[in-house]
Amino acid sequence: MLKTKVFEMIKQAMRDKDQLTKSVLTIVKSNLDLAEKEKGEALTEAEEIAIINREMKQVNQSLDGAKQAGRDDLIEQEEAKLRLLEQFLPEQLSEEEVKEALAEAGVTSGMNMGDAMKIARPLLAGKADGKTIASVVKQLIR
Structure with missing residues (x-):
């Protein structure tokens, strides 16, 4: 399950003192937990992917805002978040x-x-x- 993988990656990020990875994955895990609690049972792979896609959409919006504001520091951070989230998605079709x-x-x-x-x-x-x-x-x- 995706939630287990995310939890393991959070633990590794904590060991590595990687704040960006830890913060992004903590949000993802929280959203997965919340959706699972609302549903009352384990999420399907499609539902987990939908949550990751929703996070990616939010990061893309932040990235667009950072580009418009000309904030290179934020652009770099948001692109790092996207690369991290993309790891959880299946291969994207052309x-x-x-x-x-x-x-x-x-x-x-x-x-x-x-x-x-x-x-x-x-x-x-x-x-x-x-x-x-x-x-x-x-x-x-x-």
Whole structure:
């Protein structure tokens, strides 16, 4: 389970006195614990990946803000957080692989964007980020 791996990495970060890793992973573990408590049972792999993706989205937003503010120190820190979180995600598909998967799933020209995304999201959850999925869907439904 992902939670066990995160906990082991927190312990290692504490031994290494790596504050950044410890703080990021503590937040991830807290979110995993909270989601598990709310659900009342162990999380599925897809649910764990969704939590990691949510964290990555927040870090990306912080990164964008740091870039706009020209804060090089924060940019470096946020990029380090992204690299750390990416370790927990499965291999991300390329845009071409996403296109092939969606074409096989029946996303075709003339479809409504909402209907196409209803097919795409569950199919590619955790395998590609939302921006990539949306842009490929837009290309396919034209």
